[in-house]
Amino acid sequence: MQKLETLEMGNCYHIFNRGVNKENIFKNPGNYPYFLSKYYQYISPVADTFAYCLLRNHFHFLIRIKKNIVIDGDTTFFADLDYKEKLSYISQQFSHLFNCYAQAINKQNLRTGGLFQHRFKRILVKDEFQFDNLIWYIHSNPLKHRFVKDFQLYPYSSYPILIGRRDTWLMQDELFARFGGRAAFIDHHLQQQKYYMALANFDETFANT
Secondary structure, three states: OOOOOOOOOOOEEEEEEEEHHHOOOOOOOOHHHHHHHHHHHHHOOOEEEEEEEEOOOEEEEEEEEOOOOOEOOEOOOOOOOOHHHHHHHHHHHHHHHHHHHHHHHHHHHOOOOOOEOOOOEEEEOOOHHHHHHHHHHHHHHHHHOOOOOOHHHOOOEOHHHHHOOOOOOOOHHHHHHHHOOHHHHHHHHHHHHHHHHHHHHHHHHHHOO
């Protein structure tokens, strides 16, 4: 079995997983906000979130593990743990999220057994180029899987939240600063979609010749 990256404080990661045997993990529209509410409960204390996309049978997140973690307003509990205990605590928060969600889905759908395929995957983000590309990759997943013809229309990704003029727990200001502002962030996505669609049309034309 491939060794998984350790979630180290201060590092950014692409987090993803899918349902066991490609089974849907989101069974109805209400499951999406419920998952996000549990994600916020368990993960926001230990990680900053830049982007996400929830699809029927899998999900993607781009996160950064926090260096300074506050647990229920207590600044000393986490600080008093040794390094291995800190890493274990962070990992356990993800386990709590997935176990809690799986139990709720099993109860709702009268099912038993695991919901997710193995342990969740994580890829260390090593540079800014990889980071910026992941933002578009995550937001474009509904387009890639042909759920929508325009990624902006998909309701279960962070894109409409990020560009909305409202408060959010996502790292909106930091993201906009990376791209040169809100307008530049939007333009980057639209240009990427235009490029993607041009390639898709080319591939379709090529396949039919």
